[in-house]
Amino acid sequence: MSPVLSLIIIAEVLFTLFIVWGFMHEEKFVAFEDKIIFAVLKKIRRTKALRESARRERLNEKVYYTPVKPESSRQLQSDTAA
Numbered sequence: 001m002s003p004v005l006s007l008i009i010i011a012e013v014l015f016t017l018f019i020v021w022g023f024m025h026e027e028k029f030v031a032f033e034d035k036i037i038f039a040v041l042k043k044i045r046r047t048k049a050l051r052e053s054a055r056r057e058r059l060n061e062k063v064y065y066t067p068v069k070p071e072s073s074r075q076l077q078s079d080t081a082a
Contacts, residue, residue: 022029
């Protein structure tokens with residue numbers, strides 16, 4: 001018997017026992033499912049909030065180019081002549 005087959009059989013037995021336990025203790029099983037769902041939703045919300053705050057920080061760090069009004073051509077010619 002190969003180790004992979006042994007692991008598959010063990011996983012199937014555990015899965016079957018988990019289903020049987022779920023039928024016998026339905027309230028506990030539903031509470032367990034709810035706990036898992038709330039943990040996953042909390043993780044998703046936290047990840048979204050972290051991404052949004054990182055995006056805001058990147059936007060705040062950007063330096064925007066502000067155009068400078070060019071000097072008139074006569075002023076430039078007088079500066080170069082001097």
